[in-house]
Amino acid sequence: MSTAVVTTAPTTGPVTPARSRHRRGAMRWVILGVITVGGIAMMIPFVIMLLNAFKSPQEYSNAGPLTLPTDLYFDGLINFWNRVDYPEKLWNSIVISGTVAVAATLVSLLNAYALGIGRVRGRLWLVGLFMLANMIPQESLVYPLYFMAKQVGLYNSIWAVVIIFTVIQSAFGTYLLASVLGTFPPALLEAARLDGASRWTILWRVVYPITRPTLSVLMIFFFIWTWNEFYIPLVMLIDNSSQTIPVALAALQGDRLMDVPTINAGSLISLLPAVLFFLIFQRTLTRGITAGAVK
Amino acid sequence: MRTTPTRLAALTGAVALAAGLTACSGSDDGGGGDGGTADATSLKLWHYESPNGAMGIAWAEAIKVFEEEHPGVTIEFEEKSFEQIQQTAGMILSSDEGPDIMEYNKGNATTGLLSSQGLLTDITAVADERGWTDMLSPSLATTAQYDESGVMGSGNWFGIPNYGEFVTVYYNKAMFEDAGLEVPTSLDEMVEVMDTFVAEGVTPLGMAGAEYPAGQLFYQLTLSQVDRQWITDYQMFTGPVDWQGPELTFGAETFAEWVDAGYVASDSASLKAEDMGVAFINGTYPMMVSGSWWYGRLVDEIDGFEWGVFNFPGNTFNAGSSGNLWVVPTNSKAPELAYDFIDITMRPEIQAILGNNGGLPVAADPADITDAKSQELITAFNEVLENDGLAFYPDWPVPGFYDVIVNSVQKLINGSAEPATVLDELGAAYDQGVANAG
Amino acid sequence: MSTTATTTLPRIRGEVSYWAYLVPGGALFLAIIVLPFVMNIYFSLTRWPGLGDPTFIGLENYVRLFQDEVFWTSFRNSIAMIVAMVVVPTLLGLLLAAVLFDYIGKKFSGSVSSGLRAVYYLPQILPVTVVGILWSWILNPQTGALNVVLRSLGLDGMALNWLGSTDTALPSVMAVMVWVQVGYPVVIFMSALQRVDPELYEAAELDGAGWFTRFRAITLPQIKPETFVVTLTCTIAALKVFGPIYVLTRGGPENSTNVPSYFAYQNFFPKSQVGYGAAIATVLTVIVLLVAAIFMVLQARSERKEAEGR
Secondary structure, X not given: OOOOOOOOOOOOOOOHHHHHHHHOOXXXXXXXXXXXXXXXXXXXXXXXXXXXXXOOHHHHXXXXXXXXXXXXXXXXXXXXXXXXXXXXXHHHHHHHHXXXXXXXXXXXXXXXXXXXXXXXXXXXXXXXXXXXXXHOOHHHXXXXXXXXXXXXXXXXXXXXXXXXXXXXXXXXXXXXXXXXXXXXXXHHHHHHHHOOOXXXXXXXXXXXXXXXXXXXXXXXXXXXXXXXXXXXXXXXXXXXXXXXXXHHHHHHEOOOOEOHHHHHHHHHHHHHHHHHHHHHHHHHHHOOOOOOOOO | OOOOHHHHHHHHHHHHHHHHHHHOOOOOOOOOOOOOOOOOOEEEEEEOOOOOOHHHHHHHHHHHHHHHHOOOOEEEEEEOXXXXXXXXXXXXXXXXXXXXXXXXXXXXXXXHHHHHOOOEOOOHHHHHHOOHHHHOOHHHHHHHEEOOOOOEOOOEEOOEEOEEEEEEEEEEHXXXXXXXXXXXXXXXXXXXXXXXXXXXXXXXXXXXXXXXXXXXXXXXXXXXXXXXXXXXXXXXXXXXXXXXXXXXXXXXXXXXXXXXXXXXXXXXXXXXXXXXXXXXXXXXXXXXXXXXXXXXXXXXXXXXXOEEEEOOOOXXXXXXXXXXXXXXXXXXXXXXXXXXXXXXXXXXXXXXXXXXXXXXXXXXXXXXXXXXXXXXXXXXXXXXXXXXXXXXOOOOOOOOHHHHHHHHHHHHHHOOOOHHHHHHHHHHHXXXXXXXXX | OOOOOOOOOOOOOOOOOHHHHHHHHHHHHHHHHHHHHHHHHHHHOEEOOOOOOOEEOOOHHXXXXXXXHXXXXXXXXXXXXXXXXXXXXXXXXXXXXXXXXXXXXXXOOHHHHHHHHHHHHHHHHOXXXXXXXXXXXXXXXXXXXXXXXXXXXXXXXXXXXXXXXXXXXXXXXXXXXXXXXXXXXXXXXXXXXXXXXXXXXXXXXXXXXXXXXXXXXXXXXXXXXXXXXXXXXXXXXXXXXXXXXXHHOOOXXXXXXXXXXXXXXXXXXXXXXXXXXXXXXXXXXHHHHHHHHHHHHHHHHHHHHHHHHO
């Protein structure tokens, strides 16, 4: 891939007929249709969720989950919103997920630079070691982390959650980035070096721009994964004022009874910011720069 | 840009910080509050009942009364989730971040465990002094007292319940009328009622095999054959339990028979309690054997037919216990205020609010219960109490027994194992649990 | 290692070693992961209800674990999870990504392919509790959407007890997991496909290579890093899966869908046997480590071949 592929794009010859042969043709519609049907099938559970998010509890119990609500019922959602102070939870979730997304991506980049491009000795084992963070079940981390957090005074603080997830998510990020950077064309690095750049400069001037698509993927994943995390925030965030949305949603589920329509409504509104984030950042995914086209 | 010594220093600093973090791990368990003073100006109060349920409403009123009677003191109330308290109570109470008073689940695995670790205040003296011990009948008091190893039934008082709960039979009056049926008063009559429904193509009993309802039905059937001593042996290990004995065999075999006869849907192994409740509400099943915790929701959501409750026919003993307890953590910074609050919740006015909103008060004056529907439930409950009939729950004796019961009873529903085999499995897990507890 | 014995970009004066870049991540990692894991191993050698002092009992927990039938069942079920969360989503995801990127993106527009990508990724954003509720509604044997539709089509015989029968519970859970998981490879592979130099494709096209040949000869080798990452991370996720099992079946019916993580959970909290739970977690981690090590070695070998080929 690094060797320059010299292509002589044919400027002669009829280009249009080939293009029009691609443009027309039922095949593309068929394929689009198949994929879209698949997409619709994927969305069916979401439709059901929508049906129930604005249904009154009476109607839900009597008519079942698969019917359209006869009236739009917002009381459950409004009560929930006020009860858990949803804006506060939303803010906590955004702060935690956003900080983790940025911090973990940064840490991943630094790690992957050393491992993928620097090729420090034993790098594969190091990557594996970092991945340990993803392999260990969270339950087994919880007691030790609780003790440590208490010692440092970070128990019941969102920073404990931020730090923990930065580590856990950056394990994946290190692995993905190191793998991708492992195939980074050395020619580019050497060229920059010839221009007198230091490793630090090379990192930010050469490597960073090219890996933007991968970094975007990491930011999206980290944000969404942290957004939905439940267990560690449950353990670390005691005061209601510091809790995140998934923890707040748990209040709708009691020992033996659960408030299903409100769970649906609450999940729907907590889904929206994450989906929004995805749609916004998705655009950066498509602004890709291929590794071969630089300078 | 050249790497300067500054950057190197920063990096080294980061390492030092991390090293400092890792060096500091010890086994310190939260500093102890020394019992607070009457000068405390706030009371941190946690509970996890929903605000429109009976307890939520009654306790909101209690909070108001408290603040009126204690000018200058505010209650910092936080509604928690059951899940969080269940999983992390030990950790929270071992730190400084815990509340001054909170609702907590009754039972060996919860209040028993925490009390045996010294995380809960022993309130025996206070309870005597303020008369709470007199207000609670013996079977309700069982779940408020725990010994040094955390087993309920004897020892010091660690919590006070405001309400009770028990398992009864909800029935759809309209469907009964249509079928020309009366409320059964014995197990045989119950079987006749169910036969009639089956003959009409209706499955008589709602069931949920993936959660607690299946185990509770099995327990109710067993309880029809037992005496008080058996229950004490089962729950508090005062004597051995024969898992192949007549009582449990009756329970398992009858359950299997009921599945075969079509009284219980044979495909209900994966259904959750929520599914069962919803099915009763929309009139699919004429009966549902489950707990008083459904009552408030049924009142709100059932329209289109009359419904009521009757106690499990023929049983003196029924699953049930006191409700959750108010406990005062050892680290509480305002225990005196906490006791005042508990006192308020036990007053007739607050108990009446609880009773009139679908809850089961422990110390209400019957004259105060004005809501007709609530009276029905409370009368049924009192009937059980008069017979000293609360038998707690089948999964209580041994930690983790809940999963074993669910698993085993699923086999009865699916017909994939004989009752005797199922009882063997249950017995093995029970015995192992008892051995570990000792 | 690469063909050159020294690291890329040998140091110039005053420059920090590459190791310095690993310090922030490494320090955090030590504190947050290594230390707790070591403590976890210590707990696994004790009996401890989570409060008070642990009692040292040596390897007793491990002995008990290896004799526990449910433990072995849960690992068998892990294999099923691997099929449902690795094999199928990776293959399907790769296919979808290729079609969306190469075909739909070009024949229609980038927005259409982005939109469809978002649709396939949506299940990944949904909280696990809701996944459980929604799919329980769909798979309810009496009132669920699936059986209602089947019955209305006259296919009563196919309206099975999806999550309640030991025969169909595991396959049903597997199907739900495919739905949940497929969006992840789609997103990663689509970003990987952007890395590929389009000139390579054009050259091949000129040589008369069809879509599939191009796919096999150019695309697949180019996106090898991401392929490794996807398969390894999905495998780890499959070995660790907990949430969906908890919300759909609670490990039942009759332990037919019990998986190691759920088994660990049953022993950690409800049973207050933190020591035993820690032993399970340790064994699980070791297994995951072994699987990961195998992957990594394969990946390293493939990278070496690449580097030598340059």
